[in-house]
Amino acid sequence: MSRHYGYVLIGSGVAAVTLARQLLGQDRSTSILILEAGPRVPRGVRRSWWDYVLTERKPYDFCYDIPGENSTTGDIKWGYEGARVMAYGGSTGHWGAWALRYKPEDFELYTNTGEGADWPIGYADLDPYYQQAEDYMSVCGDTSESWNAIRAHQPFPRPPFGWTEADGLMVESFAKHGIEPGFMPIARYRKCMTTGTCKYCPIGSRYTAHDVLDELLDDPRHVNLEVRCLAPVTRLVADRKAHIAAAEYLDTRTGDTVSVTADTFVVAGGTYESPKLLMRSKSQFWPEGIGNDTDLVGRHIVSHSFLRVSGTIPVNRRRWVQEFDFPTLMSRTFDAPQYQEDGKIFIFKNRALPNVDIAKLMKQGRTRDQIRATLSGPMTFELQAFYEEKGQHRNRLTERPGTNRFGLPLMTMNYLREPNFAERTARQLELMKPVIQDMGCGDIKTFVDDPGGHHASGTCRMGETPEQGVTDKDMKVFGTDNLYVCSNAAFPTCAAVNPTLTLTALTLRLAEHLLGGAVGQPANEAQPIQVMTI
Amino acid sequence: MSETVTPAIPYPPVGLPIAASRVDANLLDHEDDFLSAPARGTLWEIFVEIGRAWGNVPRDSAGLRSTWLEFIEAKTKSPPSYIGEYANAVSVMQELIAVLGREQAYHMLFFGSGVPDGPPVTRLAHLKKYVVDEFIVVQITASGFRGFVDSQFSSNRPLNYAGFIRGSRYNEQPMARLYDPAAGATHAREGK
Numbered sequence: 154m155s156r157h158y159g160y161v162l163i164g165s166g167v168a169a170v171t172l173a174r175q176l177l178g179q180d181r182s183t184s185i186l187i188l189e190a191g192p193r194v195p196r197g198v199r200r201s202w203w204d205y206v207l208t209e210r211k212p213y214d215f216c217y218d219i220p221g222e223n224s225t226t227g228d229i230k231w232g233y234e235g236a237r238v239m240a241y242g243g244s245t246g247h248w249g250a251w252a253l254r255y256k257p258e259d260f261e262l263y264t265n266t267g268e269g270a271d272w273p274i275g276y277a278d279l280d281p282y283y284q285q286a287e288d289y290m291s292v293c294g295d296t297s298e299s300w301n302a303i304r305a306h307q308p309f310p311r312p313p314f315g316w317t318e319a320d321g322l323m324v325e326s327f328a329k330h331g332i333e334p335g336f337m338p339i340a341r342y343r344k345c346m347t348t349g350t351c352k353y354c355p356i357g358s359r360y361t362a363h364d365v366l367d368e369l370l371d372d373p374r375h376v377n378l379e380v381r382c383l384a385p386v387t388r389l390v391a392d393r394k395a396h397i398a399a400a401e402y403l404d405t406r407t408g409d410t411v412s413v414t415a416d417t418f419v420v421a422g423g424t425y426e427s428p429k430l431l432m433r434s435k436s437q438f439w440p441e442g443i444g445n446d447t448d449l450v451g452r453h454i455v456s457h458s459f460l461r462v463s464g465t466i467p468v469n470r471r472r473w474v475q476e477f478d479f480p481t482l483m484s485r486t487f488d489a490p491q492y493q494e495d496g497k498i499f500i501f502k503n504r505a506l507p508n509v510d511i512a513k514l515m516k517q518g519r520t521r522d523q524i525r526a527t528l529s530g531p532m533t534f535e536l537q538a539f540y541e542e543k544g545q546h547r548n549r550l551t552e553r554p555g556t557n558r559f560g561l562p563l564m565t566m567n568y569l570r571e572p573n574f575a576e577r578t579a580r581q582l583e584l585m586k587p588v589i590q591d592m593g594c595g596d597i598k599t600f601v602d603d604p605g606g607h608h609a610s611g612t613c614r615m616g617e618t619p620e621q622g623v624t625d626k627d628m629k630v631f632g633t634d635n636l637y638v639c640s641n642a643a644f645p646t647c648a649a650v651n652p653t654l655t656l657t658a659l660t661l662r663l664a665e666h667l668l669g670g671a672v673g674q675p676a677n678e679a680q681p682i683q684v685m686t687i
Numbered sequence: 688m689s690e691t692v693t694p695a696i697p698y699p700p701v702g703l704p705i706a707a708s709r710v711d712a713n714l715l716d717h718e719d720d721f722l723s724a725p726a727r728g729t730l731w732e733i734f735v736e737i738g739r740a741w742g743n744v745p746r747d748s749a750g751l752r753s754t755w756l757e758f759i760e761a762k763t764k765s766p767p768s769y770i771g772e773y774a775n776a777v778s779v780m781q782e783l784i785a786v787l788g789r790e791q792a793y794h795m796l797f798f799g800s801g802v803p804d805g806p807p808v809t810r811l812a813h814l815k816k817y818v819v820d821e822f823i824v825v826q827i828t829a830s831g832f833r834g835f836v837d838s839q840f841s842s843n844r845p846l847n848y849a850g851f852i853r854g855s856r857y858n859e860q861p862m863a864r865l866y867d868p869a870a871g872a873t874h875a876r877e878g879k
Contacts (some may be wrong), residue, residue, distance in 0.1 A: 200765035203758055206850040207824050318864040348862050349849030356852075472836045476863035478849050511835060511848065512827050516820045518798045521741050525835050 157414045158186045159377075161400050163386045163430065164421035165189040166243020167653060168639040168660045170362035170369070171289070172419060175664030177375055184377035186413055187366075188402050190385035190426075190559045191216050191240035196363055202355040211353050213247065216240040218606075222557055224565045227548070231566040232605020237423060239559050241382055242363025244423070245653070247352050249479060250340040250359045252292040253499075253650040254283050254658075257303060258490040262543065262646045266494045268571075269543035270453070270645035273617045273626035276303065282658035287338075290360045290657065294338035300485040311341055313481075319473035320482040322466075323502050323534065326591040332486045337501065339479065340654075349478030384411075385560035389418060389434040389443055395634045397443070403560050417667065419637045420613075424454065427642040428612040429552055429562050431623070431630070444613070444623045444630040451551055453544035453611040454566065455647045459602035460498060460538040460578060462585045463506075464594025469532035472525070473507050480504040487538075487584055488649045495577045496541045499649040500585060503535035534592060536585050540578060541649040542604065543571060544611045568604070608652050610644035627666050628659065639663055698801030699809050705782040706814075712806035715771035715813060722763050722773055729777045730759065734822045736793045743827055743834035754829040755822075772817040779814045824850075 160176065162169040165187050176183045194213040195201070201212040218233040225231040238246040257276040262269040284307045286292075293311035296304060313336030316324055327334045340360035347355065357364050369375055384402045387410065392398040399412045420427045428451040432442040444450055483501035492498065509532075514524045547569060552562045571577070582599045589597055616622020619631040628643045630636045639660055641652045648655075699707035722730075734755055738748040748755075762769040783792035802815040828850035836846055847853075847862055 198765075199757065200761040203761050206828055207821050315861065316866040318866050321866040321868075324866060324868075345862075347850070347852040348847050349851070470837075472832075473864075474832070476845075476847060511832055512824045515737075515741055515823045515827070518800070520798065521743075521835065524741075528835055 156184075156186075157416075158379075159184040159415065160186070160417050160419060161413055161415040162187045162419045162421055163400065164243060164423065164426065164640075165241050165362065165366060165380065165382075166421060166423065167245050167362045168421040168656055169419070170242070170366045171657055171660040172421070172639060172664055172667075173378065174365060174369060175661060176667065177369060177372075177378065179668050181372075181374040182377055185379070186415070187378075187380045188384045188386050188400065188413075189241050189380065189382045190561050191238070191382065193241035193363075193382050194246070196242075196246075196353070196361065197355060197357055199355065202350065202353055205353045206350060211247070213238055213240055213353075216246075216559075219557070223563055224553065225568065226565060227568040228570055229568055229603040231568055232603055232607070234605075236606030236609075237425070239557075239561065240363075241380070242361050242366060245361045246363055248653060249351065249504075249651075250290075250342075251480070251651045252287065252290055252338050252340040252654040253485075254303070255279075255648045255650065255655050256300065256485075256488065258493055259646055259648040262493065265490065266543070269455075270614060270616070270621070272645050273615050273622075279655070279658050279662065280304075282661040283654065285661050286654055286657040289661075290340035290654070291342050292338050292340050292654070293336075295336045298335045298485075299333055300335070300488070309338065313337070314339065314345075314477065314479075316481050317473075317476050318471065319475055319507055320502055322592040323482055323536065323588065326588045327484060329591050330587050332484050332500075332588065335483050335485060337480045337483045348476065351479050383559070385556075386422075386430060387433070387560075389420075389430065389636070391434070391436050391438045391443065391633075394438040395632060397633060397636045405560050417635045417637070419639050419663075421639045423640055424609040424612050424642045425550060425564060425606065426561060427638050427640045428550060428623075429564065431613065431638075432552060433562065443636065444632060446632065447619050449614075449623050451612050452546055452549045453614055453645075454548050454550050454568070454609060455542050455544045455611045456604035456607065456609040457539035457647060457649070458542060458578065458604045459600075460540050460582055460585065461503075461535055461600040461602070462582060462589045462597065463503075463533055463535040463600075464589040464592065464597045465531050465533045466593050467531055467595070469507065469529050472528040473532065474511075474528070475503075475505055475508050478504060485650075487581070492581075493541075495580055496543070496571075497649040498538040498540050498581045498584070500536055500538045500588075503537050506535050507532040534589065534594060536588050538581065538585060539608070539649050539651075540581060540601075541647065544614070544646065545569070545571070550612055608641070608647055610641040610647040610652055613638040613640070613642040614645040615643050616645070628663055637663065696795055696799060696801050698803065698811075700801070700811060703782055703786055703811070706779045706809065706811035708810050709808055710775075710810055710813065712808050714767050714769070714817070715775050717768075717771035717774045719770055719774070720768070722759065722770060726773060726777045727759070729780055730773055730818070730822075731755070733776070733780065733793075733818060734826065737797065737819070737822055737826050738830070740793065740797050741826075741834065743832065744830045745833070748826070748830075751826065751829045755825060758825050769817065772813060775810055776814045776818040779810050 216239045223233050238244045260272040260275045263271045293313045294309035295313045324334045342360040343358040345358045383405045386402045388401045390399040397418050399414045401412050431450045434443045480501050487498045553565045555563045613623040615624045628637050735748045738744040802812045807813045807816045827848045831846045833846040
């Protein structure tokens with residue numbers, strides 16, 4: 154006989170894990186089932202870390218989308234590859250841990266520009282949860298930066314990493330152009346002791362949902378917490394219009410379809426899987442899929458295009474290389490209301506440049522003097538930016554026939570650029586170019602890269618009404634009483650910065666909402682067992 | 688170590704039958720499941736000679752031994768095992784030293800082996816790819832790149848390479864050369 158749960162959480166990334174942590178923090182016996190389509194890839198394994206140092210291959214590389222598996226229509230090639238990790242812990246397994254707040258204007262994009270959408274909540278609604286999220290993830294940063302004036306009273310829990318010597322030229326060039334330099338806020342979690350292997354940290358010093366979930370499972374008080382991996386959810390079952398009764402998943406080890414019931418269901422499958430699950434959960438109550446009566450599920454997908462300006466200095470006497478291999482220099486000067494109409498940009502120095510692969514030169518048999526000469530020769534720097542795009546109704550993710558190796562449906566992305574995209578990005582590149590020029594660089598080059606899945610948002614966006622969005626201000630699917638989408642999918646805009654801190658803040662807010670007693674009481678009949686199937 | 692570059696020997700090498708013998712490109716198997724002390728000694732010598740050849744360590748590699756031992760442990764105790772590769776390395780190294788002499792053997796191995804890119808199909812190529820090339824990465828990961836930077840730009844400052852892990856007892860030291868606004872970066876660029 155199948156168990157009944159208080160909560161079924163679909164996905165095991167930062168949203169699901171943070172929500173489970175909060176619910177268990179309130180009541181250790183809360184019954185929670187987390188369903189994850191991917192496998193559990195062990196972390197902190199020394200052999201895996203050494204293999205990563207030697208080859209740059211990560212032990213979870215097989216959990217990425219495979220090139221050619223998914224398709225694109227429209228006028229760009231959507232970037233699927235390397236963008237998400239389909240595994241226990243989700244994409245925090247590979248993220249860079251950049252943890253930035255959205256700004257007040259990001260919640261009022263439509264009001265300010267006539268494009269995109271407004272959020273049904275404002276910055277002030279999220280501010281206290283941002284602070285909780287920064288404490289939880291141990292974010293480092295500098296409160297004296299002007300854009301942090303919105304943090305009325307709250308310090309960062311950790312001091313920032315300093316700018317490296319190789320950042321210095323760009324710091325000084327920023328000053329010449331009235332650009333305020335800042336320190337990149339990073340979710341450190343524990344004390345950082347290493348350099349340059351952040352995508353597989355050997356000591357767990359960067360926040361990952363994987364590590365937090367391990368700790369939740371290791372806590373003997375959490376007797377009703379259960380995680381099932383290799384369990385893609387295939388359908389949500391409504392027994393009446395407003396009530397979701399069950400989730401069906403495929404046990405990919407046995408081929409069996411399993412049904413689980415719960416009081417509350419939270420879809421935390423990211424911007425791709427969350428809308429796909431709603432769309433394919435068709436029934437007499439929801440003939441176009443749950444929450445899709447107004448044909449908005451999967452629409453308004455948005456992400457960041459990547460702007461880059463590079464240049465080369467002729468001589469590098471101090472033999473600078475990027476010694477952290479994570480970014481320390483950034484600015485939010487152009488991430489401000491006056492740039493919102495063209496599309497705000499968040500600028501930062503390329504984390505990987507300047508650089509010379511010294512080990513590669515040694516392997517090639519170059520002598521010490523030859524390597525020293527290479528190190529002190531021409532060296533390339535690059536200023537990069539996330540460009541804020543605005544959600545469009547015509548841009549949509551849809552399913553296509555077939556599933557990937559984890560049992561998740563394949564997809565097609567229809568994505569067309571904003572009508573004046575070229576003019577807008579050209580203006581933003583002109584803001585960036587003088588920085589590289591005044592560093593003494595020649596051979597200036599500019600690039601505009603296509604958007605992709607790294608920061609994709611918006612496929613189940615929040616709105617004031619079902620005509621504006623799929624979910625309400627609490628991320629509850631319109632027309633249902635017990636179904637939530639806790640994901641970047643619920644974001645009405647993607648701002649100009651990374652989404653994870655905002656998702657974490659929204660999750661903390663959702664936890665408070667659920668614990669307020671409206672829905673989601675722990676099931677009385679839950680049996681005290683703890684299982685992790687990997 | 689001299690900066691003279693040794694011309695690459697013919698590949699596959701002539702007069703070195705063990706080194707030139709053809710083998711599968713995949714990791715080599717071995718019947719043993721442990722690394723003998725003499726084999727470990729030969730491998731350590733290769734590691735030390737890398738440090739000497741490029742001068743990336745101030746004096747010798749003794750301070751890197753614990754890191755190297757941990758690396759060897761990971762490579763021999765977790766799958767896929769490198770026991771077969773390490774046994775092959777010992778055999779080839781013994782032949783190189785016997786035929787070429789110690790100094791010339793290492794010089795050839797590091798600067799003129801002639802091993803082409805691509806899958807390793809000789810015992811010499813296996814030694815180069817799976818032992819020398821990997822030990823090079825361990826050397827520079829554990830020691831940093833101070834040896835490649837002029838002392839006036841590096842004295843008493845960290846020059847860590849990707850993968851470096853700081854010891855807990857020194858955790859108040861910075862991990863990278865940090866920007867000093869008072870010194871200024873523009874002057875630094877110009878070497879002043």
